[in-house]
Amino acid sequence: MTEIADLDALVALIGEPLPRARDKARHALTDLDRDWLAASPFCVMATSSADGACDASPKGDPAGDLVHVIDDVTIAIAERPGNRRADGYKNILENPHVGLTFFIPGRGDTLRVNGRARLVSDAPFFDQMVVKGHRPVLAVVVDIDELFHHCAKAFLRSGLWEPETWDPTGTVPRRAVIAQRLDASELSLEELDEYYGEQYTAGLYGPTP
Numbered sequence: 001m002t003e004i005a006d007l008d009a010l011v012a013l014i015g016e017p018l019p020r021a022r023d024k025a026r027h028a029l030t031d032l033d034r035d036w037l038a039a040s041p042f043c044v045m046a047t048s049s050a051d052g053a054c055d056a057s058p059k060g061d062p063a064g065d066l067v068h069v070i071d072d073v074t075i076a077i078a079e080r081p082g083n084r085r086a087d088g089y090k091n092i093l094e095n096p097h098v099g100l101t102f103f104i105p106g107r108g109d110t111l112r113v114n115g116r117a118r119l120v121s122d123a124p125f126f127d128q129m130v131v132k133g134h135r136p137v138l139a140v141v142v143d144i145d146e147l148f149h150h151c152a153k154a155f156l157r158s159g160l161w162e163p164e165t166w167d168p169t170g171t172v173p174r175r176a177v178i179a180q181r182l183d184a185s186e187l188s189l190e191e192l193d194e195y196y197g198e199q200y201t202a203g204l205y206g207p208t209p
Helices: 007-014 031-039 087-094 124-129 154-160 176-183 191-197 200-203
Strands: 042-048 054-060 066-071 074-079 097-103 109-122 138-150
Touching: 031 066, 031 097, 031 109, 042 087, 074 124, 074 191, 087 109, 097 138, 109 200, 176 191, 191 200
Parallel strands: none
Antiparallel strands: 042 054, 042 097, 066 074, 074 138, 097 109, 109 138
């Protein structure tokens, strides 16, 4: 392997960004950014611990419920019931810097938000983050440092939104098989299939209120 070990070598290889790419970062939400966040049902949140251990966690809720905009420089994302690993949240307790990428299904462009996060267990705006009768378990409040829209090239190259490229039951085994082989599960394959079936979807937000 030929390793790139310094900035000069990197720039020599890939070149300098055009001014419109270099200077496009903003420091507050515009109306267009708010519209994007309202239409996004999914994001990935990247964090790092104090010693550099990284995590990138998916977050999802119905469009309009994923992000609560507190003001032009502050947003909140709800935590819902999950596996309780809390890798990203543990990182935030050590290092508040986060990177978020917001997706809209079918769109190749994305909205990227970088900022500093804190965890809150309750706030008045939690009442506006109720989904299917459930308030958030907690929320990540992000103070925005910068944000910008990212182009569609990665999605065009991957064909991610092109249905003809989808093969969910192809060469990769179903979730129950993966869980049995890799997650040290004591459940049988039949039990895992049942677990990841209808009850899994029904319990996404917790027990029926």
